[in-house]
Amino acid sequence: MSSSTTIRQTETVERLFAAGLAELREVGHEALTIRSVAVRAGVSSATAYTYLASKNHLFAELFWRHLAEAPAVAAMGSRVERVQAAVRSLTTRIAEEPELAAAMSPALLGSDDDVARLRLRIGAEFAARFDAALGEGCEDAVHEALLLAFFGALLQAGMRLMTFDEMVDRLAPVVAVIVA
Amino acid sequence: MSSSTTIRQTETVERLFAAGLAELREVGHEALTIRSVAVRAGVSSATAYTYLASKNHLFAELFWRHLAEAPAVAAMGSRVERVQAAVRSLTTRIAEEPELAAAMSPALLGSDDDVARLRLRIGAEFAARFDAALGEGCEDAVHEALLLAFFGALLQAGMRLMTFDEMVDRLAPVVAVIVA
DNA sequence: TTCTAATCTGGACACGTGTCCAGTTCAACC
DNA sequence: GGTTGAACTGGACACGTGTCCAGATTAGAA
Numbered sequence: 001m002s003s004s005t006t007i008r009q010t011e012t013v014e015r016l017f018a019a020g021l022a023e024l025r026e027v028g029h030e031a032l033t034i035r036s037v038a039v040r041a042g043v044s045s046a047t048a049y050t051y052l053a054s055k056n057h058l059f060a061e062l063f064w065r066h067l068a069e070a071p072a073v074a075a076m077g078s079r080v081e082r083v084q085a086a087v088r089s090l091t092t093r094i095a096e097e098p099e100l101a102a103a104m105s106p107a108l109l110g111s112d113d114d115v116a117r118l119r120l121r122i123g124a125e126f127a128a129r130f131d132a133a134l135g136e137g138c139e140d141a142v143h144e145a146l147l148l149a150f151f152g153a154l155l156q157a158g159m160r161l162m163t164f165d166e167m168v169d170r171l172a173p174v175v176a177v178i179v180a
Numbered sequence: 181m182s183s184s185t186t187i188r189q190t191e192t193v194e195r196l197f198a199a200g201l202a203e204l205r206e207v208g209h210e211a212l213t214i215r216s217v218a219v220r221a222g223v224s225s226a227t228a229y230t231y232l233a234s235k236n237h238l239f240a241e242l243f244w245r246h247l248a249e250a251p252a253v254a255a256m257g258s259r260v261e262r263v264q265a266a267v268r269s270l271t272t273r274i275a276e277e278p279e280l281a282a283a284m285s286p287a288l289l290g291s292d293d294d295v296a297r298l299r300l301r302i303g304a305e306f307a308a309r310f311d312a313a314l315g316e317g318c319e320d321a322v323h324e325a326l327l328l329a330f331f332g333a334l335l336q337a338g339m340r341l342m343t344f345d346e347m348v349d350r351l352a353p354v355v356a357v358i359v360a
Numbered sequence: 361t362t363c364t365a366a367t368c369t370g371g372a373c374a375c376g377t378g379t380c381c382a383g384t385t386c387a388a389c390c
Numbered sequence: 391g392g393t394t395g396a397a398c399t400g401g402a403c404a405c406g407t408g409t410c411c412a413g414a415t416t417a418g419a420a
Contacts, residue, residue: 008387008397030291033376044399049378106289109338111210119339141353145329148354152331158289159299173321174328178358188367188417213406224369229408 013051015041017065020058021100029059029103056110060118063104066097067125072132079135080179083146086133087171090126090150095164105158126150134179145178193231195221197245200238201280209239209283236290240298243284246277247305252312259315260359263326266313267351270306270330275344285338306330314359325358 019041023032034055038048052058070093073085094101108119130146153171157164199221203212214235218228232238250273253265274281288299310326333351337344 012397034378035376044401045378046380046400047398050397054378106286109286109289109335116340119341123336123339123341139357141357144350145325145354145357148329148332148336148351149325150328150332151335152328152333155331155335156303156328159303160296161299161303170324171328174325177319177321177325192367214408215406224371225408226370226410227368230368234408 009051012041012043012047016043016048016051017058017062020052021062021097024059024062024099024103025097028099029055029107032103034058053112053114054110056107057112057114057118059100059103059107060110060115060122063100063107064118064122064125066100067093067122069093072129075132075135079133079138080176082133082135083130083179084172084175086129087150087175088168090129091153091164091167091171094154095167098164101157101164105154123147142178146175149174149178189231192221192223192227196223196228196231197238197242200232201242204239204242204279204283205277208279209235209287212283214238233292233294234290236287237292237294237298239280239283239287240290240295240302243280243287244298244302244305246280247273247302249273252309255312255315259313259318260356262313262315263310263359264352264355266309267330267355268348270309271333271344271347271351274334275347278344281337281344285334303327322358326355329354329358 016037020032020037023037023040027036032055034048034052035045037052037058038045041048067090070089073082073089075082077085094104108115108122127143127147130143130150134143134146149171153162153167153174156162157167162170196217200212200217203217203220207216212235214228214232215225217232217238218225221228247270250269253262253269255262257265274284288295288302307323307327310323310330314323314326329351333342333347333354336342337347342350
């Protein structure tokens with residue numbers, strides 16, 4: 001695989017992800033099909049399937065890319081404040097793309113290898129951010145509790161038991177209980 | 181709908197759920213199809229679809245029925261101990277049916293009305309059990325934190341980031357942090 | 361026994377999924 | 391400018407989903 005062909009492939013992949021996001025915003029994750037994404041990207045469906053293992057893989061990748069852009073938070077204030085800031089940064093970022101947020105929960109439960117890889121990365125990203133916010137000398141159980149509560153909130157939002165916008169407010173007192 | 185016809189319908193439904201569980205245990209939730217469940221129940225697929233809105237609905241219903249059988253815990257010991265006992269009761273019950281546990285997470289994220297109704301019931305069941313274990317005079321945030329952490333653990337197990345068997349041990353210290 | 365109304369059947373339908381492959385186009389290198 | 395090999399195409403495939411409906415079966419009431 002020479003470098004130039006890699007460039008070509010990369011362009012195709014990027015076109016597919018861009019088309020995927022546009023399609024997702026426009027028709028939602030239920031109505032989106034790989035083939036409709038392929039059409040929008042100006043590519044045959046066979047090509048789409050060589051880069052997108054599945055709908056779940058597409059959503060997981062889009063979510064990961066979106067999430068990675070959430071701003072890091074300043075290392076100032078009390079421990080509780082830092083953690084709350086980290087939570088706020090992540091949740092508001094997620095809430096920016098409601099359709100992506102809705103698509104993400106079921107997608108990340110998929111059993112594709114590509115999805116498995118991405119959810120590890122995503123989990124690690126959450127853990128790293130909470131780690132940074134908690135700072136040195138913090139019980140493992142606190143870190144774990146925080147992570148689980150955050151995942152739980154994601155799940156509840158995915159189940160529509162709360163909205164992604166509500167997450168920030170619901171999590172603030174929870175963070176206080178856990179970190180204090 | 182006279183009472184006798186209701187009996188007939190009930191029998192059909194029960195046969196479907198029983199066949200669903202047997203099929204689930206045998207081939208797993210990926211390979212299971214509504215039609216294979218129908219065959220096993222000795223019923224046409226058209227009939228199956230009149231009672232099972234979807235695969236997700238089947239899994240959600242089976243999970244709910246299974247969960248409701250988790251033993252209630254005695255109202256003795258410290259608050260932390262009671263909550264840990266409640267968590268243990270639920271998680272061990274869930275772990276008894278690994279395939280059902282694996283099927284449940286994606287299923288509960290479905291958008292059918294039937295699924296939505298069931299997940300409310302299931303969420304309420306969790307909440308009620310934690311409520312009973314926590315007893316009087318407990319901050320809302322603690323209750324909320326507990327519930328979110330439990331949901332989070334379910335999600336992580338669904339994602340195969342941990343096994344359902346590990347849940348009990350991982351949650352014990354988390355409960356201690358939250359309730360203490 | 362006969363009628364009636366609900367239940368169940370079988371099989372077709374439109375649709376999406378993900379796979380496959382023979383054949384075409386493209387970009388780079390000689 | 392031709393050759394080469396990767397990337398792309400188009401279109402068929404087998405399969406599962408969930409819907410539909412005309413007709414056969416069934417159970418119970420008259």
